[in-house]
Amino acid sequence: MGDTTKKERRKFLDKGLKVGIAAALGGFGISKITSKLNANSKSDSGEKIELMTTDGTLIEIDSSEVVEVQHSEDHDKKYNVREGMPHRKFVMVIDLAKCKNALKCQQSCNKHHYITGDNAWLKVYKMQESKDTAPYWMPTTCMHCDQPACVTVCPVDATFKRKDGLVLIDNERCIGCRFCMAACPYSTRVFNWSEPKQEFTLDMDMLEHQYSPEHGGMPSVKGTVDKCDFCPHQVKNNELPHCVTACPNGVFYFGDKYEDTVTNGEETLRLSKLLEDKAGYRLLENLGTEPNVYYLPPVDRLVDFEDGLEQFTEFQSVEKPTEE
Template sequence: MEENSKKSRRKFLDRGLKIGVAGVLGGIGLSKLSAKFSSDEKASTGETMELMTTDGTIVEVDTSEVMEVSHDHHYSMDYNVREGIPNRKFVMVVDLAKCKNALKCQTSCNKNHYITGDNAWIKVYKMQESPDTAPYWMPTTCQHCDKPACVTVCPVDATFKREDGLVLIDNERCIGCRFCMAACPYSTRVFNWGDPGQEVTLNLDLTDYEPTPEYAGKPSKMGTVDKCDFCPHMVKQGELPHCVTACPNGVFYFGDKYEDTVTNGEETVRLSKLLKDKAGYRLLESLGTEPSVYYLPPVDRLVEFEDGLEFYKEFESVEKPTEE
């Protein structure tokens, strides 16, 4: 049962069609849609699923009909890595009301990207504006901006933005100048000052290893910059990023802005409605970077805030605070 649950959490694009497929159809009327399907010779499966039209109407159609309009989510291996997946705009939503600092997101990200120590791509901070206000946990990661300053300043085109919204780093091009780190207003990038040593810590065989802009779950090189990449090697297979599937509290939602659909693996919702109903916002909006990561305020929390040492468990090089 646990294995089936994990598999269901990983597949997000198929469930996203329940809400987003109407957008893909480009506003086709229900009568025209019905006529199109009736003209096809495909046999009915006898199974139906619910779809939401652009005006919010829920309709039931045969699953064979949905296949006619769905995307091919297993993209060709030879697609242009620097251009990205066509007709996609990937976004993430972080629900601060659900975060308990479990750090499962960080642990999974570290494991699957072969990251160790301070170079973790996901950091979780305790936030509290003043002693009179309530504390909360805030996961931070690369914001994958639509207008990224890091791309603008890179002198060798190592940092680049894809059409599907992902901002990536080509370690083969990176010269370690760290201009991108200085330009990033969110301080989410890390630098490999020395040999990361993942091949020793994680027993890796890197004899024939060549890094790629997609990272494909392999370690980076010494003297290069690292950051969250939204797991493009997973997204290409129609699966969720590792942080989303690993979080036990459903903090992270991931999906396609064009389809107006995001999911945390357990529930699939309309992006626009989620942001409107829960007052979603983006960090440092006034800078004009237009991030692809949205936050939901830490209100109506399901659990009490607990302060502890969990944040430090994944950082062997960080000194743990001593109790007085």
């Protein structure tokens, strides 16, 4: 995006603030405006603006009653953990033809997020359409949907979606209701029923940092939900997620949809051409969740199929463990 385009966009946003101020302030903003109206403010510019109240009622007020917020020049460039990285849209492509269940992706994810195999965020399943078709391995992660059902049902705003495409969980807000797990059609979330048994040495320097939903290396918390986060702590530093760099077969591609490029660390490809040439698809398209994880069909496989770890040899739903 050029400087001219950014300036025009900023002008548009500044003008839009007057119209959108009610939405930004919510009921509080409307109550302040209506109270000013009731007080019969002496200043009157003669210019009227229509605003919608929180109950859907249109009201007409004088433009002088709306305070225009002045932003700094770099306002739209500043980073916020709940907003994400400006002008970015992260996507992942998983090439099923290359996966041989090496599980290096899962091991690296577990190590850098201090999670156990039982609660792994990334799982690899043995898939087979029928007894007459060849089996293949299918890695699964959070789909980071554009229309995430998990965000809609969360009653405490613990699960949220960023503008850069990442769906994250704030474990300090999570109350363990598991509504998000019930709403997710991909069954990619896990619940910490007990204190996690750490298999890796904790990074004490990391533990001294103030908690943030995007910090990697923070231990799981009992009574909260976890899931794949696309490694935002890596992405923010222009580095690839751990699963991408750990895979020895180049299965995972990660990139920016706006730039139309993805890479597995070894090769960088045009996203749109890759999906078109190899018939890329997304899981459960008919649900309208619009996931940001794409799959390439397991055709012309580059590796022989070999059985891997026994616990991941078939697709099965996650059952609630017996509580002690």
